[in-house]
Amino acid sequence: MMMTLELTSWLSPLLANGDGAGNTAWMLTSSALVLLMVPGLALFYGGMVRQKNVLTTMMHSFVAMAVIGVQWILVGYAIAFGADHFGLIGWSSKYLGLVGISPTTEYHHAIPELVFVMFQGKFAIITPALISGAVAERIKFSSYVLFIILWSTLIYDPLAHWVWAEGGWLFKLGVLDFAGGTVVHVSAGVSAVALILLLGRRRDYPDGAILPNNLVLTLTGAGLLWFGWFGFNAGSAVAVTGEPIAGPTAGLAFTTTQTAAAAAALVWILLEWLHRKKPTSLGIASGIVAGLVAVTPAAGYVIPVWAMVIGAVASVLCYGAVQMKAKLKYDDSLDAFGVHGVGGAWGALATGIFCSVGATGLIGGSGAQFLRQLLGVSVAAGFAFAGTLVIGLAIKLTIGLRATEQQERDGLDITIHGEHGYHLEGV
Amino acid sequence: MMMTLELTSWLSPLLANGDGAGNTAWMLTSSALVLLMVPGLALFYGGMVRQKNVLTTMMHSFVAMAVIGVQWILVGYAIAFGADHFGLIGWSSKYLGLVGISPTTEYHHAIPELVFVMFQGKFAIITPALISGAVAERIKFSSYVLFIILWSTLIYDPLAHWVWAEGGWLFKLGVLDFAGGTVVHVSAGVSAVALILLLGRRRDYPDGAILPNNLVLTLTGAGLLWFGWFGFNAGSAVAVTGEPIAGPTAGLAFTTTQTAAAAAALVWILLEWLHRKKPTSLGIASGIVAGLVAVTPAAGYVIPVWAMVIGAVASVLCYGAVQMKAKLKYDDSLDAFGVHGVGGAWGALATGIFCSVGATGLIGGSGAQFLRQLLGVSVAAGFAFAGTLVIGLAIKLTIGLRATEQQERDGLDITIHGEHGYHLEGV
Amino acid sequence: MMMTLELTSWLSPLLANGDGAGNTAWMLTSSALVLLMVPGLALFYGGMVRQKNVLTTMMHSFVAMAVIGVQWILVGYAIAFGADHFGLIGWSSKYLGLVGISPTTEYHHAIPELVFVMFQGKFAIITPALISGAVAERIKFSSYVLFIILWSTLIYDPLAHWVWAEGGWLFKLGVLDFAGGTVVHVSAGVSAVALILLLGRRRDYPDGAILPNNLVLTLTGAGLLWFGWFGFNAGSAVAVTGEPIAGPTAGLAFTTTQTAAAAAALVWILLEWLHRKKPTSLGIASGIVAGLVAVTPAAGYVIPVWAMVIGAVASVLCYGAVQMKAKLKYDDSLDAFGVHGVGGAWGALATGIFCSVGATGLIGGSGAQFLRQLLGVSVAAGFAFAGTLVIGLAIKLTIGLRATEQQERDGLDITIHGEHGYHLEGV
Amino acid sequence: MKLVVAIIRPERLDAVREALESVLDEAGSYRLTVQKVEGHGRQRGQTEYFRGTPVQSKLTTKVQVTIGLNDRYVEPAITAIIRAARTEGGGAVGDGKIFVLPLEECVRIRTGERGGSAI
């Protein structure tokens, strides 16, 4: 039963030289890699909470794959990448349920559009899941699910349009965000703060001895995140036209990703060593993530040594932010703001400082890009913060945001999900 | 020490346009992804059993990588994809040990044949491992190993020939199975039932409180399965000629895979919510797998919205089937039939309903494909069931199928393998 | 903000046919896969130690990603692949910090050079991490970090130059090492022995009952290693010029990798079955790794059936070597020598026996290649052993190599890193 | 001297500890040992779900608090434990039990002290 598709459109000018399959191969791989980041995040976060909440914490990531997975196909892509309206919002009804996209429809004459839909869809999935770290161990599961549906539709999708769609107003102003420093990390990190304001602290924070149930999971998650991030960043070369996707820009983004993560991991444990004489495994995992976050907006625009600096500074800033939390006693359970908010903002600004490939930053003697980046960060932060407050408040006043006192005490796993993470006793 | 290979055959007409490397890149990636599904399955299953059987359950998957890994090279590929004999069996002695396949031998003028051998070999590995879920916590390890060797050689390899080899009789009748709904999932699910009939229930089932030792593993496994399944399904575009492999069909299959998994995961936990008020992590993991199973035969033939429906319905059917088990009190330990048998059969039939790319289904107004699909499911189910009964009975009557009463009670890990999964006590 | 890069050099003769994107896609994927091996190794090793040392053991691998990740960019690549000096050492100051490599600089007219830098960099990361298995549960963390920086710079980078750089003296003599049998495994395995001599045994070895804390981790790690190894070996086709990288040689290397791993895993548990009547999960994991190690130097030079033999024999030799350890009572905690040293040496020699693709070995009637391989193994072993002794001694005499008696007794996790791997008690 | 062994709900441990502290903490004599146990009483175990099927373990997780006391502290300790461990609103099945055992000797390992002053 051989299938014969109409290939005319496929053999478009650029692809006639044969990069089509190579580009598509890399974008399929990248999309799969970004999907894997979600279980990676589940492990990263799941390992840090107490045993009684390990499953609900992991489900925060997994359920994003389910609900945003569906939302993106139904309306998300249409809002983010549909025809532009005033630079503010996208919408093409042919994108509803993707019914107007045939398998042979192309994106940028480079890959099937469906592959681009998938690649972008994984970003939409992981972003709200990042927020969950801030509200772990106390948010009600149903409220969380409702929250991410609204947040994705009302905050993420428009923001992605502004920054990444060709008609988006920030895009047109020249704000650079290679793979999501503002769209993904700043928005998630700042939204985390807004939610924390509405939710309050865990009953045992900061007095109780809250210790991670399984740091092996956290390390494993960090490893999967690093691995998947190569798809996240190097796959974002898809936005660069005029060269093969699996080409120079992807290679550069891959390199800066690796470099920043390594430098950040190293610096984080050095800081711990100086500060507490204990280089920790949670520290190396945190440094990895901080470095990856910070290089995300810059990945295709900076050279490897600057990426190293971006990663190193990211660890200093994020480590500092986390120490502030202990001082200010707000309860960002797993430091979604401290790592993603701070790291993402730094990375976005650093792009304006260090960029030299395809754009010129402060080190190249031009301040314009830096100002654009500042604008991008401010807009993303302001929009995400205000929007999250509104959505969060609406949920709080209707179905409530927080688990009951008893659920929190006995653990959300057994009380909300009817399960325990582990049954490891022989008895 | 440069190597110079004969490149003439490589630069065949289709590849002259340069898709060769791109296609091969994607197929290498896909093959690696499918291999990763096996450890993924080991984690998925391993997390669900009791602590005393976690290793033996994981080894059921790992040992399939070892023995079927060898069997496929020696004879499996020759039986499945060797020269056709009467539509019933393949055989080419040059495929024995792959000695007749040089590195430059091509498959479909698109990729090196060795890559195709590898891709298909991973399917052969994972299929018997799927069955192991049904017999977990009581089958004797040596019997299991013998069983999968025989089952693979006598059931899987011929079935793969019938459905996927160009001379196979089901292939020629036009039965569609994009990536293994009948060959992989129906055959495994139905064989599970046959084995259960021979094995009987676990001593503690259904009265004892059998609880999963580590649902974190199960979630992680589900994540790896989802990731790997992109290779499973989108790699199966290799069978579509006349376009690049890493092209439209792969993009479509990737999209439907994602979509079905997301929808199924969502529906499964909604069902649990309605039924028991507890959306569980095992539920989300199960829904993911049910959706992936169901979309497997349809992946390259249906559009994304229908894939969503296929996934959603799969969860309803599989969830229902699992509830039946509790009623009928047969002991399919980890629901190999409930998920793979039911989901695979539904997916194969759904292909006949919803297909519109490269074939026309019921929704396109033609019932012929649906009838072909019904034939495919029936044949696969009947053949696998009968064959498994025969093989299982032969083993039962010779070396026996079941672990001893004492091994089952004390755990197969320590009694058969001389190991414990965990030593987590400080003492 | 579209980026337009200079594409002239990219469209070089070979790539004009369009394999560029496909090659790059595969090399990006391979590089990511090799990076994933490091967390895989962390799990593989981490599962085998006692609970009190699980984190420090995993950190041995993770910290290699951090420090060698930085070192490779700064100087490592310049030493290994910089301009050759007398066949003994590489050095190009433009490679310092990679500043002289633009995103469009090509490697072998096939892929961006940055991608090659990344691919090779992952090899540099994992190699010292392999050694850590030998010194687990007793080495001081800071000494370990210092050790791997020195070892990588003084041993690994020169050795990689000798064997893999086009001017390297062993390369010019025709020593074959497809993906690192001598450079990676022999050097790591032999260095392990040298370090053990300096460190001595763990206080509880061999009398205490040292049992692995979590074999699920070890199995998972073995699975990730197998998966990642496809990048390690099939990505090494990058060194073969004159054909697409994602082409015949990659396909062959992929196949031999799979085949050897499967055969070795099978043989290892058969040996255990014969020897102890217990086929173990640690055994299947060990066999997988032994097979992968042994086929590494041979992957692109032998046909699949010989790869199967190489894997099978590797298990026999490694299993034997491990039994010797129990006799000789030296304390190679996790058998870095027994598996990597022995397996790597066997693989390198086996390449000289079985090679038939691009070179002729003993089975082809020519002994020359075997002698070259013998030379390669001897040089790598001698150089790594002597060099490690010197570096290790220098560290021992300055900051010391070993954790204190009390740290070792109470566990390195809590005493050095201030963490416990698990907090799984409800209390 | 007595050895008081209380089997309580895990979530009450902190409250019990505080209650004991308030009646005992004189001259640093507040010491206790805690362990996780599984109880089988009138209370049913928690219900978990396996793909929609309820699974109820026969045992419920409890915490056992052991505390060696001089005689005059026994009654205050019992009262404190009851106060802190009993479910609000008159107690509920599963609240637990206190056992008092005679203690013949007590030795402080650090100093070798014996008897009441070593407790």
Added chain:
Amino acid sequence: MKLVVAIIRPERLDAVREALESVLDEAGSYRLTVQKVEGHGRQRGQTEYFRGTPVQSKLTTKVQVTIGLNDRYVEPAITAIIRAARTEGGGAVGDGKIFVLPLEECVRIRTGERGGSAI
């Protein structure tokens, strides 16, 4: 009142529980507490293998069953435990041990009841 502490093979727990139920279950008085312990006796620990090398832990996993009883139930309980915990065919090393301790007081936390009726 007595506190009966039985150290048994883990795999015998269910049988012991059933045996105790049959002799004790009057007026809902069947209650017990279970915990995992490591035993060191004449029995050797299980042999595990690490790449072909046998590793024998000195300790074997046991289960400790603790049950507070009124005096007249002590003998029936001991007999029941012996019956259920002993290996078929005359017992085997590792079957375990029963200790009987005097119990001075017993308090039901839920109600504050004391003594025999609180057990």
Added chain:
Amino acid sequence: MKLVVAIIRPERLDAVREALESVLDEAGSYRLTVQKVEGHGRQRGQTEYFRGTPVQSKLTTKVQVTIGLNDRYVEPAITAIIRAARTEGGGAVGDGKIFVLPLEECVRIRTGERGGSAI
């Protein structure tokens, strides 16, 4: 007969076992039961770090050794435990405690033997 219950540092378990062996191992009478407990005493728990913030658990991990003994072995056992469990240099907070309880009956499950010979 007595039941000696010693709460010690986990890292001292091996030493205590050896010390007990040397005083008790006559006629195979060296048997004991070990379990992990959490201690709350004057000793503070270990400090762990969570991204630079110190977290101190209130409880410290201890090991409880339980051993049933005939009367004449009690004193040698206590001395042996003290010797092996005490921190070098005069003991340190956290070294632990030994409780001695009266034991009314002891039954060997394997044989049904009772009393001193069953210990």
